[in-house]
Amino acid sequence: MLELTKEQNMLVKMVRSFSQREIAPRAEELDRTGAFPAEIVQKMAELGLLGLNVPREFGGAGLGEVDKVLAVTEVAQACSSTAELFAVQLLVNGIIAAHGTREQKQRYLGMTCRQGKLGAFALTEPGAGSDAGGLQTTAVEDGDSYVLNGSKCFISNLGPQEGDYAIVIAVTDRAKKTHGGMTAFLVDRDTPGFQVGKLEDKMGIRSAAVSELILEDCRVGKEQILGKVGRGFQIAMSGLDSGRIGIAAQACGEAQAALDAAVSYAKQRLQFGRPISAQQGIQWYLAEMATKLEAAKLLTIKAAALRDRGEPSGMNASMAKFFAGETANEVAAKALQIHGGYGYMKDYAIERIYRDARILTIYEGTSEVQKIVIAKELLK
Amino acid sequence: MNILVCVKQVPDTTEIKIDPVRNTLIREGVPSIVNPFDGYALEAAARIKDKDPEVKIVVLSMGPEQAKAALRDCLAAAADKAYLISDRAFGGSDTLATSYILSNAVRRVEEMEGKFNLIFCGKQAIDGDTAQVGPELAEHLDYPQVTYALEAEVDGSCVKVKKEVEEGAEIIEANLPCVVTFTKPAWEPRYPTIRRKLDAKRAEIPTLTAVQLSDIDLTRAGLKGSPTKVKRTFVPQKKKSGVTIRESSNHASAMKLFQLLSDASVI
Numbered sequence: 340m341l342e343l344t345k346e347q348n349m350l351v352k353m354v355r356s357f358s359q360r361e362i363a364p365r366a367e368e369l370d371r372t373g374a375f376p377a378e379i380v381q382k383m384a385e386l387g388l389l390g391l392n393v394p395r396e397f398g399g400a401g402l403g404e405v406d407k408v409l410a411v412t413e414v415a416q417a418c419s420s421t422a423e424l425f426a427v428q429l430l431v432n433g434i435i436a437a438h439g440t441r442e443q444k445q446r447y448l449g450m451t452c453r454q455g456k457l458g459a460f461a462l463t464e465p466g467a468g469s470d471a472g473g474l475q476t477t478a479v480e481d482g483d484s485y486v487l488n489g490s491k492c493f494i495s496n497l498g499p500q501e502g503d504y505a506i507v508i509a510v511t512d513r514a515k516k517t518h519g520g521m522t523a524f525l526v527d528r529d530t531p532g533f534q535v536g537k538l539e540d541k542m543g544i545r546s547a548a549v550s551e552l553i554l555e556d557c558r559v560g561k562e563q564i565l566g567k568v569g570r571g572f573q574i575a576m577s578g579l580d581s582g583r584i585g586i587a588a589q590a591c592g593e594a595q596a597a598l599d600a601a602v603s604y605a606k607q608r609l610q611f612g613r614p615i616s617a618q619q620g621i622q623w624y625l626a627e628m629a630t631k632l633e634a635a636k637l638l639t640i641k642a643a644a645l646r647d648r649g650e651p652s653g654m655n656a657s658m659a660k661f662f663a664g665e666t667a668n669e670v671a672a673k674a675l676q677i678h679g680g681y682g683y684m685k686d687y688a689i690e691r692i693y694r695d696a697r698i699l700t701i702y703e704g705t706s707e708v709q710k711i712v713i714a715k716e717l718l719k
Numbered sequence: 720m721n722i723l724v725c726v727k728q729v730p731d732t733t734e735i736k737i738d739p740v741r742n743t744l745i746r747e748g749v750p751s752i753v754n755p756f757d758g759y760a761l762e763a764a765a766r767i768k769d770k771d772p773e774v775k776i777v778v779l780s781m782g783p784e785q786a787k788a789a790l791r792d793c794l795a796a797a798a799d800k801a802y803l804i805s806d807r808a809f810g811g812s813d814t815l816a817t818s819y820i821l822s823n824a825v826r827r828v829e830e831m832e833g834k835f836n837l838i839f840c841g842k843q844a845i846d847g848d849t850a851q852v853g854p855e856l857a858e859h860l861d862y863p864q865v866t867y868a869l870e871a872e873v874d875g876s877c878v879k880v881k882k883e884v885e886e887g888a889e890i891i892e893a894n895l896p897c898v899v900t901f902t903k904p905a906w907e908p909r910y911p912t913i914r915r916k917l918d919a920k921r922a923e924i925p926t927l928t929a930v931q932l933s934d935i936d937l938t939r940a941g942l943k944g945s946p947t948k949v950k951r952t953f954v955p956q957k958k959k960s961g962v963t964i965r966e967s968s969n970h971a972s973a974m975k976l977f978q979l980l981s982d983a984s985v986i
Contacts, residue, residue: 346917353916400914638814 341637347409350402354410357386358417366418369546370691376421376546384455388414388595390448393432397444398452404581404643405429408588412636415592416599419695420546422592424457426585427495431458434506434578435525438566443525447504459505460582461491461552462575469708471508471575472517477553478509478524484560485511487524490536491552493702498538498548503528505552508571521571525563528576532557543694579704580653582648583660587639590663593699594632594670597692601625601674604687608679621677628670635663654716661709664699671696720774720873722764723828723835725821725856726757726800728782728789729846737952746981753789756841760901762908763871764839771873775799779824780815781809787924794919795911802828803834808927811942813848818855819944823935824927825860837878842867842900850900857898859976864898865891870925871899 343351361382369376383389392407393399407429415422428451435447435458450456467473476489487509496502504527511522526533536551566574602625605616615621642655671693675682682689700706730749738745753761768774778793779795780786781804790801804824812820829835838860843850857864869888870881878897882889893899909918929935930967938944962979966972980986 346920349916349920350913353911353913357910382910385912391913395914400912400917402913457802495828 341640343409344518347406350406351409351413353386355416357382357388358414362392362414362504363417363423367688367691369418369696370626371685373540375547375548376418376424377501379421380424380457381455381483387452388425389428389455390432390452392429393448393452393463394436396442397436397448399432399448404584404646408584408591408639408643410593411585411588411629412595415589416596419589419593419692422589423544423547425497426582426589427455427460429585430578430582431460431506432498433581434523434574435565437577438523438570438574439525440562442562443565444642447525450503451598452475454712456498456503457496457501459494459496459502459552460578461494461497461505461507463491463493464489465492469705471572474508474510474521474660476507476509477513478511478522480511481558484558485509485522485524485564487526487553487557487559491554493539494552495547495549495702497535497550497552500536501548502535502550503532503668507552507554508575508688509554511568511571515569517572519569521575522568523565523574523703524559525565526554526557526559530557530559541698543691543697574704580656582703583656583709584639584646584652586699587635587642587656587663588648590660590667590696590699591632591636591639593692593696594628594635594663594667597667597671597689597696598628598632600687600689600692601628601670601677604678604689615677617649624673624677628673631666632670635659635666638662654713657704657709657712660661660704661700661706661713665706667696667699674675720767720771721833721835722774722776722837722839724757724776724778724793725826725838725840725853726761726763726778726780726789726793727754727841727844727846728752728780728786728811729754729844736818744913749983751785751788753792753905754841755904756843756845756901758841758908759904760839760841760899761793762906763777763868763901763904764837765909767837767871768797775832776907777802777835778829779804779821779828781805781812781820781824784926790924791919791922792911794922796908800832801922801924802927803924804932805880806925806932808929808937808941811945812940813945813947814849814851814855815946816940816944818852818859819939820932820935821852821856827932829928836863837871837873837895838898839871840898840900842902850858853898853900856955860896860898862896862898863893865893866900866902867902868899869904908924918978919975937952 387400390399391402391410395401411426426608478485478487505527507524508521512520532555534553536553539549604619606614608615638659642652642659645652645655675689675693678689681687728751731752736745764776764823776798777800778798779802780790787803794801837865840853854864863881867883868880872879876895877892880891882891883902964972964975966975
């Protein structure tokens with residue numbers, strides 16, 4: 340598990356060179372303008388990155404969870420916003436690959452691999468965040484279709500122009516709640532009644548598109564049901580395991596970028612006649628940051644490797660997400676501290692990385708939710 | 720439609736090191752790449768394939784076993800099949816011997832892959848810089864040739880080539896089969912996809928040795944078969960740095976330049 344294969348080393352090299360050449364030079368501008376990196380998404384599709392985990396027969400590279408971790412980490416070192424949209428797309432790909440019909444896979448996965456079309460995962464609602472069981476969005480059967488009504492919030496890969504389809508989790512039988520009461524639907528953006536609401540103005544990951552989604556008498560055919568009726572909650576939860584590993588990988592990449600910035604700054608910055616890296620206080624900071632980052636990476640790779648082997652990975656995914664998210668925040672904060680006053684200014688990348696890292700302990704399950712998952716596993 | 724692209728693995732550096740005894744290139748310890756002009760030739764072939772997916776692109780290289788890395792890069796970028804020509808008997812070949820061996824290999828590969836309608840090469844390799852192998856290959860095969868190409872387009876039984884000339888560009892039409900050598904166009908070659916790169920890593924690349932290329936007259940190959948003899952190699956002396964003229968006004972600068980040139984009796 341600790342040693343990467345030749346193919347994985349090659350993948351890392353490839354994604355690193357692409358990310359540093361095509362994405363990193365634009366990270367500052369993307370943060371400043373908040374513009375969605377549409378051209379980068381196209382290039383990622385051409386390279387085969389966007390379809391990294393899509394089976395080969397549907398146009399993807401057919402790679403696994405560990406490969407995903409390596410790729411997301413590399414992209415996150417270059418730009419957190421791009422890493423976020425990438426991690427979300429890989430989550431969506433994974434859910435469709437696992438639960439979709441052949442036709443659904445051909446259509447949606449093919450669209451992503453060939454044309455760089457993006458999908459969203461619409462679970463969260465204003466009243467149902469950590470408590471995903473409290474969904475209000477309904478889907479009512481009507482002849483050979485379902486009619487969806489409700490609103491979703493904080494939906495990634497959805498914006499005024501961004502996002503081509505969404506996996507929507509809706510209540511089909513309120514009495515059954517999470518045990519058979521929810522169903523997943525694939526809904527195209529151009530379906531009447533599918534309305535993209537407010538684009539969120541965020542603290543960090545500013546060029547990732549995150550919006551409200553309003554479903555108003557949105558009618559979809561039964562062929563748009565993803566998986567079976569009543570399996571929506573289970574599909575969402577199994578997807579979240581993989582999503583958490585993706586966000587943990589993003590956290591590792593951001594922490595790495597923060598650590599690299601801190602090391603390089605500490606070697607250059609002269610105070611009291613020598614570089615601040617000669618101060619033991621700074622050295623201890625750096626050593627702690629590097630050690631925690633290494634631990635976060637190992638937790639993340641382990642969770643991914645378990646998933647690749649088909650073993651239970653829920654608790655490990657939560658441990659990785661919890662630890663990597665917290666570590667990224669801690670490392671970014673320390674890295675900013677090492678930069679001193681300059682780190683507080685927008686001239687240095689660490690100011691952006693610090694803001695970008697903040698979401699990592701919140702979305703895809705807060706740190707507190709991850710601890711609930713871990714504890715539940717321990718106490719069962 | 721079959722396109723053969725001939726490629727060479729070259730050192731990725733402008734600092735070429737020469738073996739002082741053998742007067743040949745030192746390859747050890749220098750990172751290797753596909754000769755950039757050959758990369759443009761491959762991209763030109765890939766663009767023809769973009770329009771017609773039936774096109775098959777085969778890459779061919781001559782060199783040591785490690786040149787397979789360059790062929791794998793070509794497979795990752797656009798090629799469908801790759802062959803390496805490698806034999807001690809071919810070592811030390813100059814451009815004439817190399818193009819002779821290549822022309823024989825073309826016929827041998829055609830037995831396996833079908834006849835090539837087009838043969839693309841880079842205009843020259845960035846290490847040797849002779850620009851001879853492509854044209855010589857066309858002569859050995861008795862094919863028409865177009866050099867310094869920027870773009871190529873297949874039109875029925877002809878190829879239409881946009882060719883760089885000093886005054887701009889010419890469009891040349893040639894009958895197939897034809898050899899075309901490429902220079903640097905306005906575009907950059909595509910990134911290999913992750914999937915192609917993985918496949919390329921596992922691809923089997925057949926090696927053609929003197930045994931498989933049995934029609935080759937070995938007296939025309941390798942050091943023996945090479946009329947080019949390297950007498951001496953040396954590092955050219957660095958040119959003196961130029962004179963910068965930056966007077967207070969453009970007019971004064973022009974006057975100073977005129978004065979300098981006329982003092983030197985240039986004008």
